[in-house]
């Protein structure tokens with residue numbers, strides 16, 4: 001026996017080297033995971049902001065844009081001429097993630113037989129003939145936030161002579 005050094009004598013050094021190498025690798029992984037998470041959060045935040053900015057495109061030809069969200073209607077009042085043809089572009093600016101109504105909103109006027117519904121983050125154009133006699137009507141959304149009883153989910157249609 002001439003060899004005095006055990007074959008695995010330098011094992012601790014190898015282990016130490018491996019341990020030194022490991023954290024760097026894990027740090028890289030952690031950075032990657034954090035980066036992906038941060039990017040996902042940024043995208044989610046942008047999506048939320050985007051829902052507030054919708055819609056950005058031009059309104060449908062000859063239509064009045066009415067935006068509906070959990071906060072109410074915008075505008076919440078409209079004046080039309082008696083007997084006139086009215087086009088309304090109804091838009092829901094809410095996402096489907098809303099637990100109350102799933103982003104759906106409604107514009108209903110019982111007296112005029114109007115009951116229009118629009119899905120999350122979408123627009124739809126509706127047409128109707130204004131009544132021939134002047135008056136005021138209340139429109140409402142019965143889908144979200146307590147439905148018809150909720151004063152913020154209402155609007156006023158004024159029909160003038």
Ligand SMILES: [Cu+2]
Pocket residue numbers: 068069070101104105106141142143144145153
């Ligand atoms: Cu609603």
